[in-house]
Amino acid sequence: MRRSVSLRLVAIFGFVFLYAPILSLVVFSFNESKLVTVWGGFSTKWYAALLEDQQILDAAWISLRVAVMSATLATVIGTLASYALARFGRFRFRMLLSGAVTAPLVMPEVITGLSMLLLFVALEGIFGWPAGRGVDTLVIAHATFGAAYATVVLGSRMSALDRSVEEAALDLGARPLRVFFDVTLPALAPALISSWLLVFTISLDDLVVSAFVTGPGASTLPMVIFSKVRLGVSPEVNALATLVIAAISVVIVLASWQMRRAAAQTR
Amino acid sequence: MRLRALAGWLRIEGRAAVVAVPLVWLGLFFLLPFVVLAKIAVSESVIARPPYLPIWDWAEGVLNISLNFGNFQFLTEDPLYLLAYLGSLKMAAVSTVIALLIGYPMAYVIARAPSNRRNILLMLVVLPFWTSFLLRVYAWIGILKGNGLLNGLLMATGIIHEPLVILQTDFAVYLGIVYSYLPFMILPLYSTLVKLDEALLEASADLGARPFVTFVTVTLPLSVPGIIAGALLVFIPAVGEFVIPALLGGPKTLMIGSVLWNEFFSNRDWPVASAVAIVMLVVLVLPIGLLQRTQSEKEENA
Numbered sequence: 001m002r003r004s005v006s007l008r009l010v011a012i013f014g015f016v017f018l019y020a021p022i023l024s025l026v027v028f029s030f031n032e033s034k035l036v037t038v039w040g041g042f043s044t045k046w047y048a049a050l051l052e053d054q055q056i057l058d059a060a061w062i063s064l065r066v067a068v069m070s071a072t073l074a075t076v077i078g079t080l081a082s083y084a085l086a087r088f089g090r091f092r093f094r095m096l097l098s099g100a101v102t103a104p105l106v107m108p109e110v111i112t113g114l115s116m117l118l119l120f121v122a123l124e125g126i127f128g129w130p131a132g133r134g135v136d137t138l139v140i141a142h143a144t145f146g147a148a149y150a151t152v153v154l155g156s157r158m159s160a161l162d163r164s165v166e167e168a169a170l171d172l173g174a175r176p177l178r179v180f181f182d183v184t185l186p187a188l189a190p191a192l193i194s195s196w197l198l199v200f201t202i203s204l205d206d207l208v209v210s211a212f213v214t215g216p217g218a219s220t221l222p223m224v225i226f227s228k229v230r231l232g233v234s235p236e237v238n239a240l241a242t243l244v245i246a247a248i249s250v251v252i253v254l255a256s257w258q259m260r261r262a263a264a265q266t267r
Numbered sequence: 268m269r270l271r272a273l274a275g276w277l278r279i280e281g282r283a284a285v286v287a288v289p290l291v292w293l294g295l296f297f298l299l300p301f302v303v304l305a306k307i308a309v310s311e312s313v314i315a316r317p318p319y320l321p322i323w324d325w326a327e328g329v330l331n332i333s334l335n336f337g338n339f340q341f342l343t344e345d346p347l348y349l350l351a352y353l354g355s356l357k358m359a360a361v362s363t364v365i366a367l368l369i370g371y372p373m374a375y376v377i378a379r380a381p382s383n384r385r386n387i388l389l390m391l392v393v394l395p396f397w398t399s400f401l402l403r404v405y406a407w408i409g410i411l412k413g414n415g416l417l418n419g420l421l422m423a424t425g426i427i428h429e430p431l432v433i434l435q436t437d438f439a440v441y442l443g444i445v446y447s448y449l450p451f452m453i454l455p456l457y458s459t460l461v462k463l464d465e466a467l468l469e470a471s472a473d474l475g476a477r478p479f480v481t482f483v484t485v486t487l488p489l490s491v492p493g494i495i496a497g498a499l500l501v502f503i504p505a506v507g508e509f510v511i512p513a514l515l516g517g518p519k520t521l522m523i524g525s526v527l528w529n530e531f532f533s534n535r536d537w538p539v540a541s542a543v544a545i546v547m548l549v550v551l552v553l554p555i556g557l558l559q560r561t562q563s564e565k566e567e568n569a
Contacts, residue, residue, distance in 0.1 A: 011376035014369050018395050018449065021406035024416055028409060038414060081289035088282060093290055100293040102562060106500065106555060108507020110527045111544045115300035118541065121317050122303050144296040147289065177281060198397075205399045208509055212531070222401050229405050229514065233412070241402040248397050256390075 026245060029238035046239040053236065056224055063204055063221040066135060070142035071200040077143065078150025078195055083184070085151070086158040104148040113212030116141050120213060133215030141213045142206060146199035153198060157191035158184075190259045197251060301548075308541035309334040318537050338542035347526070348543065352550065354521040358437070358512075359505035362444035363498050366452040369445065370497065374456035375486075378463070389457065396450045404443055404514050411439050411515070435517030443511040448504070452497040459493030460486075492561060499558040503551055523547055 029047075033040025050056060081101050084091070104112060120130055120137050130136050161184070169179045185192075207222040214220065228234050310319040311333075323332045342348040377388045395403065410416045411434040418430040433439055463486065471481040509524035516522070523543065530540040 007372050007376055010369070010372040014373040014449070015391060017369070017446065018392070021403060021410060021446070022395060022398060024409060025402065025406045035414070038419075077289045077292055080285050081293075084282075084286045084289070088286070091282075091286060093286065097286065097290050097293070098563070099559060100297055101289070102559060103555065104297055106503040106558060108504055108524060108547065108551070110507050110509050110524045111304075111547060112297075112300075114527065114531060114540060114544050115304040116296065118303045118307050118537070119296070119300040122306075125317070140296055144293065147293065151289075201397055201399075205401060207401055222399075225401060225405070226510075226513075229408065233405075233409050237402070237405060238409075241399070241405070244402065245398050252394070252397060 022245065025238055025241045029235065029242040031235060031238075034235060046235040047243075050236050050239045050243075055219075056221070056236070056240065059219050059221045059224040062135060062138075062218055066138045066142060066220065067200045067203040069139045070146050070203045071196045073139065073143035074146030074150045074199040075154075075192060075196045077147040078154050079188070079192070081147065081151045082155035082158050083180070086155060101148050101151040104145040105152070109206075109208035110212075112145060113141070113209040116144070116209065117212040133213060134218035137213045137215070138210055138218065138220065141209050142199070142203040145209065146203060149198050149202060150195040153195040154188065154191050157188060161187050193255060193258075197255060201248065304541050304544055307538055308338055308545045309336060310538050311335045311337075312536050312538045318535055335538070338538045339546070341539060342542055342546060347521075348523075348546075351521045351523045351526045352546070355506045355508075355523040356550070358440060358444065358522060359502045359508075362441050362448070362505055363452075363502045365441065366445045366449055366501050367494065367498060370449055370452035370456055371490075371494075374453045374460055374493075377453075378457055378460035385461075392450050392453050392457075400447060401510060404447060404511055407439065407443055407446070407515055408434060411442075434515065435520075437516065437520055439515040439517075440512050440520055440522075443515045444501075444505050444508060447511065448501040451500040455496035455500065456490065456493040459490045463489055492565070496558065496561050496565075499554050499561075503554050503558065506551060507547060 028039075030042050030044060031038075031040055032043035032045070078101075081097060085094070085098055085101075088094075116137075117133075120133060120140075124130060124132075130140075165187070166179055166183050169183050170176070174182070205222060206220070207226055210220045211223055211226075214223070225237055225240070229237055306322060307319055310322045312318060313320055322334060323330060325331075373392070377385060377392070380388055408415075412418075413430045413432070413434070415434070417433065418427075421427045422430065467485055467489075468481055471485050472478070476484065507524045507527075508522065509528050512520045512522045512525050513528075516525075527540050527543045527547070530536050530543060
């Protein structure tokens, strides 16, 4: 079994490759020295500095609002799109819809961002809406590419669902709308949560599309981070990264625990 | 009777509404922008707000349409653009191959692991994807820079005596792209490898094939769909990548995503930026179409 040992070594190397950079971010956020990668003793001063940085706090508040709104919108759109694709069989515009929900996943962000901005500018020129750019245009843009991710997450769950339960409800005389709300949606709940969380984190993290579609006075958190780290490493960013990683870990542990419990109940 | 007709009408309208909401949203905010992009790409650049001229005007009953293809001509005149397109394609292609070489063994090990361990390993692959992309790229600055972790480690162990220049080179960009997109390579590979019928491998071994021969003649050909999907998922976004070359690349790193960014944000030349985007789209139409086809084939087989 020599072959499997060397294979396993490559896999271990791969996992180290994936996690070492993240670990280094966390470790050096507690570094006394400003030189990020030279250890100068344990300190939490960068966390204190972070909490006093008004620019970062403002940007974080904008990013959080945008992420909550776009995750909600994207999950609604994604639910409808994946329901249509999974349940309606062949219908007019099916190709168009399935193409429109997968293309944003791979489209280079510079193209998506630029073309969305041009649309907003053109719409403003013709209809006067959206007036200026900021949180509104950020939400629309994030919800649009977020809907694509939501459709993928929900679609795989939707096609795994047992259709016979829905059919039984229909046979018993329930109206389709009622079946959707009483049968399909509850069964989708775990996927709805993961789709919402996925779009939330992607929105919170987006730099390129946001830089194009936002306006003056509405810089998102990644835009502020980007302008800081372009000038070099900054221990404050390490502290922020650690907080982000901690928050995400907590959410993921909670979500997977919840899902495991739900799975255990249905068994 | 009337009520029943109404209910039937509502049902059909209900279905139409379920299709219409996402279709209208994506049509308006994802497909229509490309029409606008094409329009701006053929308009003339001016110093104004917005910084382009309309392509038509209506005066005294005469409709004047002026399509300015000068922006595209401009792209062919300055070698910078051609070099940036070629540079991006090369960067994306090399990174895709490296990601495949690392991702394939990982996907293989996960797919062959006992089923109780499989989900944990898979989760370990996906988890970094949930943490910020920007911050993960940023982490590499601290590792690669002159007095960074990697140089410190190599010098402390005595392998090198002078710090290596890694940051702001093309190598750092390759590293960044492979690192960021590795999960996209592993997941489709895993899903084809996990469905591979073990009996085929056993049959091949029983017939006397050595493991390597079995791998090349059975496993590899059967995993081609996963290889294609994974490679496209890495290659397409890597061509237009901006953040990684901006943070890890140097002045000599020439990628089209950065060129587009600079045309828009530094030169404020929206028409040329649009022309750059249109050409990039034309270059990517083939791989994107291929990906759509493999995805819809997968849907039909499922």
